[in-house]
Amino acid sequence: MGKESIVVFGAHSDDFVIGSGATIAKYSKEGTPVTSIVFSYGEKSHPWLKEAVIKKMRAHEAIEASTILGCKTYIHNLREMNFIEDYKTNNIEEKIIKLLTKVKPTKIFTHSPEDPHPDHKAVYTITMALIQKLSWKPEVYIYSIWNPVSFKTDYPVLYVNVSKTFSLKLRALKTFRSQRFHAIYPLLILVFKRAFVSGIKIRKKFAERFYRIQ
Ligand SMILES: [Zn+2]
Structure with missing residues (x-):
């Protein structure tokens, strides 16, 4: 096996941070290149701002978070709840395969097939088909x-x-200002608890837990 390279798939602009942010930062600090691929800006999940405004904000936030974690992020423009359909247009698959061939990941992180969110499930399906x-x-x-x-x-x-x-990871999560009031704070608590409990399992302060499915 050659040099390690990591790719993280996430449905929305903050999923890669929530799911694996601290692991991304750890690999990056160790000199392993990390690429994150985001499928949607998550423009519909905001109660009152216009879609175009949200897209700009989310892109900016995701890039800021990536800078903190040390990864390179590519954002695609699939419409929420239309992932599988939109994925087939605009050569998105071709573009991602091109990128994967370039960065040659040895490890890929993606959503769980058990995740109840349809976009998260769709990204799982897309990931498995890509592989x-x-x-x-x-x-x-x-x-x-x-x-x-x-x-x-x-x-x-x-x-x-x-x-x-x-x-x-906590710092990166806080860059998602456009969703702070309705999602980020409860999420920070959840993320903290989870990392603490996983940490206990390996007798460290904090850990992130993944399942290897392939
Ligand atoms: Zn999501």
């Missing part, structure tokens, strides 16, 4: 957003010790 088309076999891991992955299965667990980079 079939690669000429090499990256390891594939899934992460949790609101709902924890509850796998009653034998998938191996990966705990990443993120004690040194967990604070960067």
Whole structure:
């Protein structure tokens, strides 16, 4: 196996941070290149701002978060709840395969098939289809957003010790100002609890938990 390279798939502009932000920062600090691929700005999930305004804000926030974590982020423009349909247009698949071929990930992180959000599920489906088309076999891991992955299965667990980079994840999450009032604060508490509980499992301060599915 050559040099490590990480790719993280996320449906909306903040999912890569919520699901694996501290792990991204850890790999990046260790010199491993990390690329994040975002499928949608999440423009519909705001109660009163115009879509175009939200898109600009979300893109800006995602880039700011990426700078904090040390990854490179590419944002696509799929409409929420229309992922599978939109994905087939505008050569999006071709563009992503081109990028993957360039960065050659050894590990891919994506949403869980158990995630109840349709866009998150769609990204899982898209990820698995994409991997079939690669000429090499990256390891594939899934992460949790609101709902924890509850796998009653034998998938191996990966705990990443993120004690040194967990604070960067919190900082990166705080860049998502456009959603602060209705989503980010409850999320920070959830993210903190989860990292703390996972940390206990490996006797470290904080950890992020993933399941290896391939
Ligand atoms: Zn999401």
